[in-house]
Amino acid sequence: MAKNKLHTGQGPSQRQLRVGELIRRRLAEVLARGDVHDPELNRMSITVGEVRATPDLRNAVAYVMPLGGRQAAEALEALNRNRVELRRVVVKGLALKFAPELRFELDDTFDRIDDTRRMFDQETVQRDIAARHEDDDEA
Known part of the structure; x- marks a missing residue:
């Protein structure tokens, strides 16, 4: 073959x-x-x-x-x-x-999805996402 x-x-x-x-x-x-x-x-x-x-x-x-x-x-x-x-x-x-x-x-896909959601809900991650969006808006 x-x-x-x-x-x-x-x-x-x-x-x-x-x-x-x-x-x-x-x-x-x-x-x-x-x-x-x-x-x-x-x-x-x-x-x-x-x-x-x-x-x-x-x-x-x-x-x-x-x-x-x-x-x-x-x-x-x-x-x-x-x-x-x-x-x-x-x-x-x-x-x-x-x-x-x-x-x-x-x-364990659903467990990993829950972990990812928890990560995105963290204050530090939210702050980083907001900062990135502000940088994109300025460009």
Whole structure:
């Protein structure tokens, strides 16, 4: 197979992004419908924020968060316990050469957004932003 000469290796390729998004949609659909035979997992409402596939597409990490952020450890444990069945059900609807191994990690995006908001609310940061706007207005 020819190498993609346009891809410099500094980020995920278009193929990785496409496969990750396909897996994310399918995984979210499977979790929403309760296609897994685990009543504990089916009781939880889990958001799949992102799925990152490795360059060889044999592994994928799904970043998940239960609704409201409650019972995160229990949700992660239930997902890992049902990893094999989830892999089977998710890949069934996709046309991939290999079924990627699924790993689950908690999605900390919302925590980082909250940290960023807190940072922008700090008085020193607000002062710096106001000073920059004054400099832009004068120019």
